[in-house]
Amino acid sequence: MFEQDKKISLRQWFKDGEAFIWLNAAAVSVSVVAVIGLLLLLAVRGFGHFWPADIMQADYQLPNSAAIRVIGEVVESEQVPVEQIRGAGFAIAGNQPFVKRSLIKQGNRDVTGLDFAWVLNDYLSNISYPETLMAVERYEWGNFYGYLTGLKQAGEPVAQADDKTLWQDFEQRIQRAAGLHEQIKQIEKSDIGKVNYQLERLRLQERGLELNRSLSASKRAQQKSDIALERAALDSHYQVLQAQLLALYEQVNRDSFTAETMGGEQVEIPLAHVVHAYQPNAMNVIDKSWAYALKFWEFLTDEPREANTEGGIFPAIFGTIMMVLLMSVMVTPFGVIAAVYLREYAKQGPLTRTVRIAVNNLAGVPSIVYGVFGLGFFIYFIGAELDQIFFQNALPAPTFGTPGLLWASLTLALLTLPVVIVSTEEGLSRIPKALREGSLALGATKAETLWRVVLPMASPAMMTGLILAVARAAGEVAPLMLVGVVKLAPSLPLDANYPYLHLDQKFMHLGFHIFDVGFQSPNVEAARPLVYATALLLVVIIALLNFSAVALRNHLREKYKSLEM
Known part of the structure; x- marks a missing residue:
């Protein structure tokens, strides 16, 4: 009886x-739980990379080998089978099944x-952690x-x-070199760039004067003379900037430092190659937190190297946001117009139903x-x-006949257009017919009813379509590899150069940056933390755009809401 009641209860449930x-x-x-776990994994593996880790010094001696000194950061540790180590040619003593090994960033x-x-x-x-051990971040060679062990000025x-x-003197000279690097960057990228x-x-x-056969010889000569005068002034300004640049390079290359490696070798490194230097074993939690904040800020605002x-990923962040904004501006009006x-x-019939089916199928195209x-x-x-119509002067070099920001935004707008159309049309279908009839009864035209009543009430559905479009477009990589990234x-x-927004220019994208660093990098171990950090940053940017x-x-x-009730 009890079993029968239990079956009836389960069936009713x-x-x-x-x-x-x-x-x-x-x-x-x-x-x-999966999303939170993924975000935590990305945060720990990625953002932990910027924490100044302690530097270990130890003696390392394998059986039948000479002892060597090891200096570096312990990146990770793992247990591996002894047979795997022996198979690699190492003579491991003992009968233990597993041995522990660590990856050292030396x-x-x-x-x-x-x-x-x-x-x-x-x-x-x-194993020890001497306070005088230092880590030097360089522009090249990691x-x-x-x-x-010492400092040199002009070789002395x-x-x-x-x-x-x-x-202390070492840190002051690094700051001096950093200031000179900023001046060099300003001249190279801004001043000389403008020239x-x-x-x-x-x-x-x-070039345009040469192609324009309608100009008279005297007028062409006059314009060429004006161009020559302007070019001479620019050349003179360029020479001044070049002289300033050479003087700055002489100043930044003045200092160098000598250091002892883990093998006991003495090396000399110019301070012009140094980004930062710190002694993590001598730093407390506050010092490390400040260094962490500086390194993370540089990751967000600097250029890659x-x-x-x-280095940083600011060009990729800027390119991603700019492309998404342009895509949104392009896809929204076209999607809304098509849905309206x-x-x-449109007369509701077989042709309209066929168009709707085609729109839905477009959303599934790879x-x-x-x-x-x-x-x-x-x-x-x-x-x-x-290029043939507006940029003949630049031919055969292409202007818009090459991948760029405009074509990438248009391609993603086309990719996300079905989403906006379907969402907007669903929103229009939910608006009560009585509201349209009431507006028409009060003397409004159909266009006025559409503009002042229907579209404002359907705007939440339009925003829903835009949210879905942004979420998909920001993470796309495959089409961008062909059209601009x-x-x-x-x-x-x-x-600051006219026309200020250069739609023909190629750009960087966070999604492609993750692919490139993760799968095309020549230094996989060094790139792995940046993959995690960049992936989390991409998720955060998409979330911020969606939340807005x-x-x-x-x-x-x-x-x-009151109009719908």
């Missing part, structure tokens, strides 16, 4: 739908040839680890009273197909025609 409620709740819970790639090395923990001895040693005074832009503009004007495995026509004006279409139609066809483009498509759109949608929904 499924019949009432409670089983599906619990199933949905479990699915949502698993999804939330730096000094210009000296040892490798940034990282695996060591067996059982053969490490005399980090340097060792002991500071600089006398120091003690190690503390030596380190080069003006010289290129004059070259195109001169060392094949994208060092299909719902409000993104790489859109990239091929954008390359063939936008770049090779439209871009080439624009590149591995390295430190020059931003927005600057959601806030606007909720505001519009509250604003027009």
Whole structure:
């Protein structure tokens, strides 16, 4: 009797739908836990990279081998089977099934040839963390680890009273070199960049005069004379900037430092190659927190270097946001217009249903197909025609007939257009017919009803479509590889030169940056933390863009809620 009642109760539980409620709740819970776990993994593996880790010094001696000194950061440790180690040619004593090994970031790639090395923990001895060990972040060759032994100015040693005074002088000279680097960067990228832009503009004007056969000889000669005078002034200004640049390079190359590596070698490194230097073993938590904040800020605001495995990712952040904003501006009006026509004006019949089916099918087309279409139609066809009509002076060098920001934004706008159309049309279909009839009864035209009543009430649905479009477009990589994104483009498509926003310029993208650093990097171990950090940053940017759109949608929904009741 009890078993029968239990079966009836279980059958009733499924019949009432409670089983599906619990199933949905479990699915949502698993999804939330998975997302939170993924974000935590990205945060720990990525953002932990910027914390100044202590530097270990130890003696390392394998059986039947000479002892060597090891200096570096312990990146990770793992247990591996002994047979695997023996198979690699190491003579491991004992009968233990597993041995522990650690990955040491030893730096000094210009000296040892490798940034990282695996060591067996059982053969490490005399492990210590001397406070005088330093880590030097460089523009090239990665980090340097060792002991500071001296400073040189113009090739002559600089006398120091003690190690503390030596380190303070070292930091001051690094700050001096950093200030000179900023001046050099200002002249190279801003001042000389403006001169080069003006010289290129004059070259195109001169080229235009050669192509323009309608000008008289005297007028052409006069314009060429004006161009020559302007070019002479620019050349003179360029020479002044070049002289300033050479003087700054002489100043920044004045100082150098000598250091001792883990092998006991003495090396001399110019301070012009140094980004930062610190002694993490002598730093407290506050000092490390400050260093962490500085390194993380540089990661967000600096340009990449060392094949994208060092430096920052600001050009990729800027390119991603700029592309998404342009895509949003392009896709929203076209998507809304198409949805309004299909719902409000088109005669509902087989043709309209066929168009809706085609729109829905477009949403499932692989993104790489859109990239091929954008390359063939936008770049090779439209871009080439624009060059022939408006940029003949620059030919055969293409202006818009090459991948760039405009074509990437248009391609992603085309990719996300079906999402906006479907969402907007769904919003239009939910607006009560009585509101339209009431507006028409009060004397409004159909266009006025659409503009003042229907579209404002459907704006939350439009925002929903835009949110979905932004979420998909910001993470797309495959089509962008064909229509504008590149591995390295430190020059931003927005600057002080007319027309200020250069839609023809190639750009960097966070999604492609993750692919390039993670799978194309020559230094996988050094690039791995940056992959995690960049991936989390991409998720955060997409979330911020979506939250902004959601806030606007909720505001519009509250604003027009009373009209729906």
